Amino acid sequence: MSYNNTIKRLKLLENAKPYYSEKQLASIEHAIDFASKAHAGQKRASGEPYISHPLSVADILVDWGMDIDSVLAGILHDTIEDTETLDADIEKLFGKDVAFLVNGVTKVSKARSGMRNLDNYLPQTKDNLSKLLIAVGQDIRVIIIKLADRQHNLSTLQYLPKKKQQKIARESLEVFAPMADRLGMGRVRMQIEELAFSYLDPVEFKKLKILMRKRLGKSTRKLGEVRVQVETELKKHNIKFEVNGRVKSVYSLHKKLQKVDGNIDNIYDLMALRVIVDKKEDCYLVLGILHSLYQPMISRIKDYISTPKPNGYQSLHTTVITPNEQIVEFQIRTQEMHEYAERGLAANFHYNEQKTTKDYIKSKKSSTLPANMQWITQLQSVVTKLKQDEKISKDQLNVDLFVDRIFVYSPKGDIYNLPEGALPLDFAYLVHSDIAKHTYGFRVNNKIHPFDKPLQNGDVIEIITRKLSLPKQAWQEMVTTTHARNKLRGQLRQIGVIGIITNATSIMRRKSDRKKEKEENAIKK
Ligand code: MN
Secondary structure, three states: OHHHHHHHHHHHHHOOOOOOOHHHHHHHHHHHHHHHHHOOOEEOOOOEOHHHHHHHHHHHHHHHHHOHHHHHHHHOOOOHHHHHOOOOHHHHOHHHHHHHHHHHHHHHHHHHHHHHHHHHOHHHHHHHHHHHHHHHHHOOHHHHHHHHHHHHHHHHHHHOOOOHHHHHHHHHHHHHHHHHHHHOHHHHHHHHHOOOOOOOOHHHHHHHHHHHHHHHHHHHHHHHHHHHHHHHHHHOOOHHHHHEEEEHHHHHHHHHHHHHOOOOOOOOOOOEEEEOOHHHHHHHHHHHHHHHHHHEOOHOEEEEEOOOOOOOOOOOOEEOOOOOOOOEEEEEEEHHHHHHHHHHHHHHHOOOOOOHHHHHHHHHOOOOOOOOHHHHHHHHHHHHHHOOOOOOOOOHHHHHHOOEEEEEEOOOEEEEEEEEEOOOHHHHHHHHHHHHEEEEEEEEEOOOOOOOOOOOOEEEEEEOOOOOOOOOHHHHHHEEEEHHHHHHHHHHHHHHOOOHHHHHHHHHHHHHHHHHHHHHOOOOO
16 A cells, blocks of 8 residues: 555554444455455555545545445445456455445446447436436435535546546536535535536636625724624524634535626625524524624525425525624524534434434434425335336326426436426536527437427437527527526527617616515615
8 A cells, every 4th residue: 555545544544433333444454455455456546545545535524424234335445447356355244234235336337338339229327327326215325425425526526637637627517516415415516616616617616705804894894793792693592503604605605606797796695604503492592692683685585494495405594784884794593403414324323323214214314304205205116116016107207306406418418407397408508509500400319309398307318509590589588597597698699689688677677676685685774
């Protein structure tokens, strides 16, 4: 083992020490030795011996609070796919569960690479998609290991050729970040998004980072005053609390800017203050105190405690206006809610004796598994049916892992994520606005497809372009995403198609803006 990897190995064992028994720690060492031997001679693109990758993946899994089987599977996750190691070898040495997890991870990546090289794509795609679902459904830990794998690959992306960087970065934003989000793993989602976005659009990333730094510099001192004021008030009420500042991520700023016409002045939560308390009742108490101190913006009060987000996220959000006209967002939550918001489902595996997701769900069903995460149970029932070779309809297969999203493919097998009901032009603008601009028609699953017919999960879409084909006004009725709409509008303006229309709509918009302004002013008063 190289010097660097010896250090990595020691670090992993040290990080693992507080959480696992002596026997489990010994099994970690055993797995490292086994994987080192299996990967002997293989190198990462960075030039390091391959074992540095699985060691990092395992370290991430320890950090996320995963159980011992996941950590072992993390160390072994590339052995079946990339080395001579057999399924049975792993089962013999590390047990059935670890072998099952490694197999699941291998299946997922095979399903994915299958998608990438499709010749006769349609039937295969569906098959691969269901394989992916089966792997996920049998054990949610498979996806969590996959996420750790992806996170480390993203952090070593600088060693890959540009084209591959772009591909991995895009796929991470399209597939892996939403998966982390689905599992409530907020911190991981953010890390994946930031890294991927910095590769996908380095210019925009840098620009926004600088813009944000400038903005924050101005408001940090003022925010400090608000913070002191709030702390003083909460102490008066004898509430146990902790206040932290949280800065918006560059990627979420980018996404939000697209929604508010690019004006950073319309973004109120660039920096937010987070109040963490002991009890749920205290959250509402704090909300009341904040609202008696400052004027809240009524439309921005959100109670995700009584109604958690679909991924289980809980918090109270409120945006207030301070006497010196500063707009500040507050997020109020208990320590437990905070832990979940950051670590999501993964946090629940720590010290957990349950071996499989099925047991896990059984044990959690009545207690802490949020009602909104029923899709996990739903997934389980589909898997059981699949295993028993029962006929299931396509609807059942579309388990709500992504309730309102669909996944579609380019003819090359690149995967894209769109909202349900999206139209072919939404896809075209997602791929590239310069391609979309010259769209002449679409072929979906090898058949000509009208512009106004929604896409379905698993569709393979080919954009037919003609150099002389240009955007048409009517296209405005045939896009559903904000992204496509904005790009299209820009193009129409550029070629002078929406002169007159713009006037009419802009008058209407001005009217509604004025109305909005009045409302906001009324709130301020
Ligand atoms: Mn890997």
